[in-house]
Amino acid sequence: HNNEVWRSAEIVKDYKEGDKTLHLKLEDETVMQYPLGGPPAQLPHLRNPDILVGENDLTALSYLHEPAVLHNLKVRFLESNHIYTYCGIVLVAINPYEQLHIYGDDVIYAYSGQNMGDMDPHIFAVAEEAYKQMGRDEKNQSIIVSGESGAGKTVSAKYAMRFFATVGGSSSETNVEEKVLASSPIMEAIGNAKTTRNDNSSRFGKYIQIGFDKRYHIIGANMRTYLLEKSRVVFQAEYERNYHIFYQLCASSSLPEFAELALEPAEDFFYTMQGGDTAIDGVDDLDDLDKTRQAFTLLGVKESHQMSIFRIIASILHLGNVDIQSERDGESSNLPVRDVHLNHFCALLGVEHDQMEHWLCHRKLVTTSETYVKNMPIQQAINARNALSKHIYAQLFNWIVQHINKALHTTSKQHSFIGVLDIYGFETFEINSFEQFCINYANEKLQQQFNSHVFKLEQEEYMREEIPWTLIDFYDNQPCIDLIEAKLGILDLLDEECKVPKGTDQNWAQKLYDRHGSSQHFKKPRMSNVSFIIAHFADKVEYQCDGFLEKNRDTVYEEQINILKASKYPLVADLFQDDKDNVPPTPTGKSKINVRPAKPAPKNPNKEHKKTVGLQAICSLCTALTTQQIVKILNLYTPVNEFEERVSVAFIRSIQAQLQERKDPPQLLLDSKYIFPVLFPFNPSAITMDTIHIPAALNLDFLNRV
Ligand SMILES: Nc1ncnc2c1ncn2[C@@H]1O[C@H](COP(=O)(O)OP(=O)(O)O)[C@@H](O)[C@H]1O
Numbered sequence: 001h002n003n004e005v006w007r008s009a010e011i012v013k014d015y016k017e018g019d020k021t022l023h024l025k026l027e028d029e030t031v032m033q034y035p036l037g038g039p040p041a042q043l044p045h046l047r048n049p050d051i052l053v054g055e056n057d058l059t060a061l062s063y064l065h066e067p068a069v070l071h072n073l074k075v076r077f078l079e080s081n082h083i084y085t086y087c088g089i090v091l092v093a094i095n096p097y098e099q100l101h102i103y104g105d106d107v108i109y110a111y112s113g114q115n116m117g118d119m120d121p122h123i124f125a126v127a128e129e130a131y132k133q134m135g136r137d138e139k140n141q142s143i144i145v146s147g148e149s150g151a152g153k154t155v156s157a158k159y160a161m162r163f164f165a166t167v168g169g170s171s172s173e174t175n176v177e178e179k180v181l182a183s184s185p186i187m188e189a190i191g192n193a194k195t196t197r198n199d200n201s202s203r204f205g206k207y208i209q210i211g212f213d214k215r216y217h218i219i220g221a222n223m224r225t226y227l228l229e230k231s232r233v234v235f236q237a238e239y240e241r242n243y244h245i246f247y248q249l250c251a252s253s254s255l256p257e258f259a260e261l262a263l264e265p266a267e268d269f270f271y272t273m274q275g276g277d278t279a280i281d282g283v284d285d286l287d288d289l290d291k292t293r294q295a296f297t298l299l300g301v302k303e304s305h306q307m308s309i310f311r312i313i314a315s316i317l318h319l320g321n322v323d324i325q326s327e328r329d330g331e332s333s334n335l336p337v338r339d340v341h342l343n344h345f346c347a348l349l350g351v352e353h354d355q356m357e358h359w360l361c362h363r364k365l366v367t368t369s370e371t372y373v374k375n376m377p378i379q380q381a382i383n384a385r386n387a388l389s390k391h392i393y394a395q396l397f398n399w400i401v402q403h404i405n406k407a408l409h410t411t412s413k414q415h416s417f418i419g420v421l422d423i424y425g426f427e428t429f430e431i432n433s434f435e436q437f438c439i440n441y442a443n444e445k446l447q448q449q450f451n452s453h454v455f456k457l458e459q460e461e462y463m464r465e466e467i468p469w470t471l472i473d474f475y476d477n478q479p480c481i482d483l484i485e486a487k488l489g490i491l492d493l494l495d496e497e498c499k500v501p502k503g504t505d506q507n508w509a510q511k512l513y514d515r516h517g518s519s520q521h522f523k524k525p526r527m528s529n530v531s532f533i534i535a536h537f538a539d540k541v542e543y544q545c546d547g548f549l550e551k552n553r554d555t556v557y558e559e560q561i562n563i564l565k566a567s568k569y570p571l572v573a574d575l576f577q578d579d580k581d582n583v584p585p586t587p588t589g590k591s592k593i594n595v596r597p598a599k600p601a602p603k604n605p606n607k608e609h610k611k612t613v614g615l616q617a618i619c620s621l622c623t624a625l626t627t628q629q630i631v632k633i634l635n636l637y638t639p640v641n642e643f644e645e646r647v648s649v650a651f652i653r654s655i656q657a658q659l660q661e662r663k664d665p666p667q668l669l670l671d672s673k674y675i676f677p678v679l680f681p682f683n684p685s686a687i688t689m690d691t692i693h694i695p696a697a698l699n700l701d702f703l704n705r706v
């Protein structure tokens, strides 16, 4: 049903082929004629036996289709307040948006040591399973949390971490588990922001590995982050905010120790006011800064270092308020004499004022024969300024992550680990741009890992073992990934357009239409020639081309960076030193979300002038690498044993044998459109066999014949 999703009914008159309607009796006893459409007739989904509705494992359902899944989840949630449900080894969680009393230490201890199947579904059961398997099978584990933005991923990941900290806590005084938990408020402050979907949305992906010793006590941890949404530093859509830390600092401007930051209310900084209301209901930014500082202290970041961090963050706010003005000729720009925000920026970062003033409005151009200095028109100067702000923030973000990692690092030998991947989920907003494109592309890659893991591998094994088995047409998203990353795909064309001297977003869009107009996963919207639609695995998303080139280039000017490198503050100078080696000297830039093998660009000693080319493309090589590493981690991820048993060859044989004995038609359900694990009734005798149905499309005759 369009609105209610699921409405139960009974057929009161037999259906014959060719009938145009079904005669139904609804639960409230009303009788209705249900139009079948077609031909061919669109028969409604079959209903599960009442006794199965509300089961805690979706694989127990006789009919597993989307409405049945949603209905079952709804019944569990509305009637019994259960937010967790299994689907085989997958735990499905519903965000209750209210504090439930199911996460206390008593609950952790109740789940500790228990079997997954013996208890109500719970995030702690999944954590316990990982912990147990690590010990029992001597295998490293990974928990992957995925879902749409706002679904509850970060909260779930945090509960899993709390479980490990509690059951794997060391008795010694190192309390490393406390530090692991303390990293959360810091990462939230610098990496979370309010979006229209989630007041507390993580704008970066995170993979935390918790290290254990031989006795399965936590001895350390390591965190890897990827795809930080840098654009938010300089731009926020309506009703959204910049990263929490900016507002925390503005709210604390009157603290005596922050006087030197010269902060004003968040409404007065361009980088914090673009989304409108700067406050969030129920959030006290002043109070949260206190928590952020305590967490820093717990992680061993000295007061003086904390002040350095806050100085850098404040400097970004001031940089955003530097008043770049256009000259009358329209070809150049300038700054007011002694711009007060520029003064603060330079003082806070300990850099040379006159230099900065000059290079905010000029750039160096290098040709083979000469080097000259050129004025920048206002838009170019503003873009460059914003690129610099983003770069400073991203470098600081990485520095903090490194620092946290140092605090969580252990020198003792790590025996095993459990990883928790909190990927930030598939996103679609009113207006989608480069950032959503990157996120959704990353999710597309993750989904592929999941597909190949659950489906491809299993099917290949059946074929190898010559088990009668028809290839099931699962949703393979390779075509969509090809559309994005293959030669002359969306990314490739974007890179090309960035290299064309007069390249524009509009021209790029045109090239996309020309090249991919007929692709199954690509569409040009009828009413627009500046946007395109991609049919992702999760949904269709329309992307606005505007700004893609600029964001993909993400050019930071070397002259500006050089000034920061010369800062009198070691931390600031330090932030900008090492990336020299990471950045390939390609003046045009390359997609930062390249997940193809990213080779370091070859250094060419003969072309000395390359290094001094004014444009410096900040290609996030590290981003590409870490996405790759994540993909690798997922490839290594092994299923829990119970699941392997379920779908192992031996298991299928035994099911077949059992079914033969029982003379009952078996059940094997698989929704070919959406991705659920391959489902066999785990315990066939527990299934009511009266309503078995095998979709003909699955070609599972071999099972029918039994
Ligand atoms: N298990 C839960 N219990 C109560 N509230 C939750 C739970 N999971 C999520 N929430 C609420 O939903 C909000 C968004 O969750 P979050 O984990 O940040 O989403 P995601 O990381 O998927 O974008 C949280 O701030 C919290 O208020």
Ligand SMILES: *[C@@H]1O[C@H](CO)[C@@H](O)[C@H](O)[C@H]1NC(C)=O
Pocket (backbone or CB within 6 Å): 155, 188, 199, 200, 244, 280, 283
């Ligand atoms: C973000 O979430 C954490 C806990 O998950 C909470 O302590 C914090 O107050 C939240 N911040 C905002 C801005 O919602």
Ligand SMILES: *[C@@H]1O[C@H](CO)[C@@H](O)[C@H](O)[C@H]1NC(C)=O
Pocket (backbone or CB within 6 Å): 138, 139, 140, 211, 414, 415, 416, 417
């Ligand atoms: C698990 O990871 C550790 C490193 O943390 C490694 O030494 C060990 O060999 C891994 N175990 C397995 C079974 O791969």
Ligand SMILES: *[C@@H]1O[C@H](CO)[C@@H](O)[C@H](O)[C@H]1NC(C)=O
Pocket (backbone or CB within 6 Å): 506, 510, 529
């Ligand atoms: C796009 O559409 C606008 C108006 O809708 C039009 O002015 C413009 O020329 C079009 N551009 C291209 C490249 O077709």
Ligand SMILES: [Mg+2]
Pocket (backbone or CB within 6 Å): 153, 154, 155, 201, 202, 424
């Ligand atoms: Mg999150």
